[in-house]
Amino acid sequence: MTAGTAVRGSRARRFEPASYERKWRDRWEREGLYVARDDAAGEKHYLLTMYPYTSGDLHVGHWYAVTGPDIVARMRRMQGYNVMFPMGFDSFGLPAENAAIDRGIHPAVWTSTNIDRMRAQFRTTGCSFDWSRELASSDPGYYRWTQWIFLQLYRAGLAYRAAAAVDWCPKDQVVLAREQVLGTERRCWRCGTPVDKRDLEQWFFRITNYADELLSGVDGLDWPEPIKLMQRNWIGRSEGAEIDFPVTLPDGSNERIRVFTTRPDTVYGATFMVMAPEHPLVSVLTAPERRTDVEAYVSAARRQTEIERLSADREKSGVSIGAYATNPMTQEQIPIWIADYVLMGYGTGAIMAVPAHDERDYAFARRYDLPIRYVVLPRGGSPPEGEPFVQHTADEVLVESGEFTGMPASEAIGAISRQLADLGLGGPAVTYRLRDWLVSRQRYWGPPIPIVYCNEHGAQPVPESELPVQLPADVNFAPTGVSPLQSHAGFLRATCPVCGASARRETDTMDTFVDSAWYYLRYASPKNDTRAWEPEQVREWLPVDLYTGGAEHAVLHLLYGRFLTKALRDLGLLSFDEPWLRLRNQGQILGADHARMSKSRGNVQNPDDLTAAYGADTVRAFLMFIGPWDQGGPWSPTGIDGIHRWLGRVWDAALPATDGARDTPGDEDLLGTGDEMTRALRRATHVAIAGVTDDYEGFRFNTAIAKLMELTNAIVREREAGMAGSRGYAQAVDALLLLLAPVAPHIAEELWSRRGRPYSIHRQSWPIHDPGLAAATTIELPVQVDGKLRDRLVVTPDTPADEIERLALGSERVQAYLGGRPPARVIHVPGRLVNVVTPRH
């Protein structure tokens, strides 16, 4: 503060956020106030919010997502933690490539322009990000290590290549991305030809190896329960048995078809068998006279999307292949069918159909007139009419099941599994819904998979010393439907690391989820160019103590990161099991039309106008005040004036008579014990300290702000009572500013400075709550009669229970309801209420 500003008087004393917000942000940035230091004192606290996709502009949803964790980060620093709160950009992905195709802007240019704009916009939020650790996943200095991780997984057998079905245009002879297949007729976006499925070699990560640990590890995480449940369901563990059904091939040799079932107790009711159309034994087993029908069905099934195939209420369809398998328990010959309701990707790709005890098998059997045999029934019960018996109660027994007849179904599951195992025809088994992670993308804007193909030596990993495999800049983005890398001669040219012969480079790039599966590790040592992360710094900072982001990442991203952590741990590269110990989801801010914000809907809310009009603090506080942070809701600026008025009242209450003149007492004792406050103010202050701290920790920012408003109102009342010059008043204002600093960092700093307090408020200690000072001197106790409020008692907190009950019964209102009779009961919850129960009750 110069003398000049003070002389100019009233104008400089007005509440005008624009006059100071930028000033403080620049100073915090210049002085590195939020730069996390490896060697700083205090317990480490790694707070991370999901890095955003580089879509272009920040909207209110970004502000909303980021302000919550910023409040917690700021409080943690003031509480003495050594906080790391980094930010970066998820900058690979399809929209960048589409911008190149549609508008001729190179993805790298589009991306870096957007990053620059978003970084500048993030700065206007006043968030305390450590920008010295910024990263972008499309930076070669980053994706080099994404490729390195791929190689580690490859060497460990956790990355492998296998055929997988992709959409294929038979006319253009190209692979299509999901969104390039249009309409329910599934036509190529370029030529309109109906697309086909084609099996192509693709790269996978073997996440299924970790299915069990990913499932059990969920239990120990401090995550929202719905997210944990979604992870469990996604992994989808099923216990049951695998059972082999012997078949004789046309050439006379013997083969077995293995099925998975959760109901081995129903094996005696398996009257036919269904295989997925893609099952490898289908073509071998199909009888010559059935071949035409079978091939037609298989190719029709291939054309459908998974979604169509699995869509609900669709009538079951299938064809018989004219072959038979042996039910291993009944020794019956049962017909084999193929049907698209059996999925190649789950279990073994074949099922034993038990129409009596499965809805789907039942529907299929009815349609194709296949036998239905009930083998499990309630004890003494009879088969239901016109429906399968799928219910699992405690008291069911097997019928028509050979030696197992009469056995309770719950026992039979284990008994039959064991007998099958003894016979060498299967046994107990566990299956997961989770599939391996397909990481190949036939796209340009992603990290190239570091593999080359040699005619002699096949697929070979690129030596680590040659990383990164750089994306070439000079590529043609004409919309051919093929990855531009496939037509780039210089990129394709490679040498075999084994023999040195010329080789062809892999043109697939990696899914962007691979980038985001490890970025939280990179922040610990973001500048390191000799390794992906520095073990010592990872040991210091990881795992992440608190992770925040949208619930839309409940399964994919959050599962991939957990998988990668475990895989890298097993390679000896990390020493912890879970990357994110505590997770909190923010709700989604919808457009004013209650729909998800999107450019195409035109309902995207850009907060720049609001920020210009009210300042960043008001926008932050408003967003945090509108409701529970994890709930979100439709956007409406209604009520932002109320927040602005509140900050204006804080301004008026905290502004000293003369700026920076230290004419308010208390500077040597910022909060003190509050001894000199009036009772009411002291109590209000300590109640606020306790409540606001607790609310911030629990992500209840809306109620925290309500409590800050209440403290403000108490302070204003004090001022109206003429206490503004007192030490107690100054102490209360200081406490308010300290509690406010995480939500509204600029105004807190400005007022702190004008009050002559030492820079920076964001480096001060967090106020300590004193329960003794928060306690009330008198309490008002509701008195109920039969649960209805009838009177109130005003007593001191230490009034003995019998005295309170005597007072309650003595109340005129209570006596009126009792009508002279003695009460049937008196319920006294100390400190809460007294409830008098009348006799008739």
Place this chain on the structure above:
RNA sequence: GGGCGAGUGGCGGAACGGCAGACGCGCCAGCCUUAGGAGCUGGUGUCGCAAGACGUGCGAGUUCGAAUCUCGCCUCGCCCACCA
């Protein structure tokens, strides 16, 4: 179809099984102003002049006491959607 949430004033929303509606918006009245879409003060769940009665989607139940717990139903949202 299955799973998980959520239904509270005109609005956003508060409320360890214990005073329903904190805090704010809006609205009403008053004050101050040449003026105000500024500021300040007070009021504001519904019905009622009042005493009072009734009130947390609907219906039951548990309890001295239920927005909160249990069961059934209705509505909305999200997730998974033929997973054997």
